[in-house]
Amino acid sequence: MQNSGDRKKLVTQQKISEVENHGTTGYPHRLNFYDKPPLGDITIEDFETCALDRLRILAEIESSFVRNRPWDELKEITSKQCENYLPLKANTALLVDKEPQRKKDHVGHFVLRLAFCRSEELRRRFVKAETALFRVRFETDDSEERTEFLKTRKFGWEDVSSEEKKHFHEELKAASPWTTPEVIASETYVKVKWTRVPDLIEKRRVFLKGGMAYVPTRELSSIILQEFQANLTRALEMTAKALPFLDEDTRIIPILDNLSQGFLAGISSEWSTATASSGDEITADMIDDMARKHFPACMRNLHECLRRDKHLKHFGRLQYGLFLKVLGLSIEEAITFWRRSFSNIQEDKFNKEYRYNIRHSFGLEGKRANYPAKSCQQILTSDQPGTGDSHGCPYRHFSPDNLQTALLSMYSSQGLTSVDLPDIMRTVKAGHYHVACTRVFEITHARQGVAKGQGVGGGESVTHPNQYAARSRELERELEGVTTKNEDGGDVVMVG
Template sequence: MLHSRHTFTRVCCVWRDSFWKYASHQENGTMEFFSRKKKNNNSSSPQEELYGHSLQFYGQPPIENISLTEFETFAVERLKLLKTIENLGVSYVKQSEQYSKKLESEFKNLNFPYRVEVVDRKVQNGPSEYEKRRKDHISHFILRLAYCQTEDLRRWFIQQEVDLFKFRFNDMGAKQKLEFLHRNNLQYDTINAEEKKTLHDKLINSSYAVSGITVEDQDFYKVPFQDALDLVRTRKVYLKAGFVYIPHQDIVTIVLNDFRTRLSKALALTARSLPIVHSDERLQPLLNHLSHAYVGQDYSIQKNVGKISLDQIDSLSGKSFPLCMRQLHQSLREHHHLRHGGRMQYGLFLKGIGLSLEQALQFWRSEFIRGKVDADKFDKQYAYGIRHMFGKEGKRADYTPYSCMKVILSNMPSQGDYHGCPFRHSDPELLKQKLQFYKVSPSGIGQILELVKGMHYQLACQKYFELTHNVEDANFSLNHPNQYFIESQRLLSGGSRDLKREVETPQKTKPQPAAQEISAKDIPEMMEDLDSFFQDA
């Protein structure tokens, strides 16, 4: 357990611009960041240099102290933003009006910058633009540490960050885009009116989005062809003497490729430093928590204890269980046994939907003794684990039902296991057969498999919810198996008052005030919760 008076860690960026060096901080619970880059002789401060533009490539690490409270708050709120980007990217056409409006709303709610504004630290009404840029910068580097740990995490993080960058870049005017290019040593200048007139017909014929009417009103960038190979390959630009002429709406392609390449390399370098960072047993759970983070309701509080009976479980599994739990229930009924990973995942889910300890013991005992386990062996080998799950043994922690992120990322199933996420861990053909068995329509199966192909596993599960409940829009962002169950029951019961009261919190992933109100006295409890969370992983 970590108390606030104990030593906290600080993470220092020294990786030749992006390598993390680790050091300890013994005073006040801060994370300190600094860079080993040589100081320049400019009169501007490092902060002013970093935050002179609302958009950046995140090439320079943070160079200041931040509290542990701020560390976690920044990280969680950026994670909420990235999850919103993932959900919107599947629900709407990217860069469409609806997509942009909803994303702008999330930027405002979470106080992240998305438009070029004058930096002013003295604004009193709400966070200043400077503070927003600082938050954007620091939160990116924190999640970079958390999401460099595996290939899947890196891939997800890069995709969401690229989509975030693209939205913000496209929102800038031509002047701001040119300023950004120059600040980042991308010396792509616009051609002058005379050269544009000379190449008028060539530019129209080679650029599909350009017409005789629009060519006069937009900028064209002259770029070395090797920096625009994707556009050259697809014949979307005019090529002459080793240069391509790119209309301003397509320059984002070049910038995104550069951003993706830089971020991919930076994550690979960061991953190499993980053994150093993980040498501190207090920092490791925090970073792991972020990579598995669920930002919705806490289902460890049992509001529904005793509200389901054992004879309801079979019926509920077909109507209201998410596919992962339906699969576990069916496997338990068929084989009369589940390995540890399956027992933890399914047992905590049942606890979360209202199964009491006495009911849980009866449920597991009656199923196991139908197989190769007699009652005496069950009491000796398995009953302790169930009581431990309910906080009645060991350190008596009230274990939390697994979130979608933990199911997807924390414990890969092996042969003979039935836990995990079917959308993430099942072979596509096997998943297709399973969906057919559960009478999902062919067109619905196609939609689900497309989402799985794009690695949108939670969205695939949400689509499964919509198809099996015959609704066009689930009207919630799915983050938790227990959320799936509660939303299903609310829908099937017509939204009764009791159920509605219990689920009104998780329907939307709006920023939660509690994330803004963490104080130093809350840190020991917060870290104890993290410790409990990972003891059963």
């Protein structure tokens, strides 16, 4: 008969066992080739959230490609992004519920398949980014779990026997001149057709004999990644054929349209806190100074046009007004700011034609909705500017010559020079406007310690005008904190 202590111990062991097995039934491995679609019900909200969070990661991977980041840097940035938006703990994380994590990963992948199967360009970019994400996970996975995962799949390779390895010992040694004899002696090899490892052949890392490549196990990732890429390419082509059957679903199609249009525009994720004030409350008197120091090009252009013309058209007022609201401008200060800015307009006309719209954007009139500020994706893909308009994204909507002139005019006092323009214009020409904006942020905040490749933090790119401004203000406050400390007798810190 068990005493109370034994029963308590048994219950505790049972609970630990339940947690250990959590998430290993439906998804036994952290790695996934996504051969089977997810089953079961999913809400529209989860459908969109899973896709957007995964897209944030793929967007940063693509940005890393555009910026020619070395693989180790790309891997580090991607791992940080995954930890923030799409964590996938290994089976050795005993006290973590892994099932929801792996389900989110699974669902997000298949939603993005639906969004990016629509054209050859989208499929190509999706496959490239997904393959890079799989490679990051493969290289950072627990070695035992990775081996167990590989055993579940057939990659079509043939094990090289110890006798054959001994027979070709010198040839295998010659194919790995940088590897010690001890490592070669303990290494195992597989044989595949030489056409499956062209990258390894190009780098002279394999021994070829009779049309077969002898691949050491440390280089197996080349075969595995090629298999992943080929499978995903075929799957996307099949999904594209099935996509017309979804046309009648009015709930899903708008989400897929939004995902794919944003990705084609060169931006694919949104700043998650853009619906709330991103800093301390600001006043109308502060905006001129803030515009010079903290605004991205789109808002800097709107501010300068407003000061020059003492007016903005409807979409310009909407884009700039919502940005200022989220920045921390109250309704009272907003009315003061716009009244002063429209100094050529009579009081009666301002009250009749503009005051209502300002109050409406704050949710105080009409249907009383609290409108968020426009993200980079919305600015790039909706309400395209026409002649005489000031809204939009300068990186996309300005001519190359006008953009370069504008950037030098706006940011030369913050350290941007003509030497920086070729790098910026290269990304603009490639259609990666948010990468160009991010590079400008890095250059203009180098004095605050922002290095090339660091972005707005952790390598992350600009995806929202308010994100740009909020991070810029944050860096200024950090610098002011250092200065205050020095004046109080602390250590002197040199800032570049």
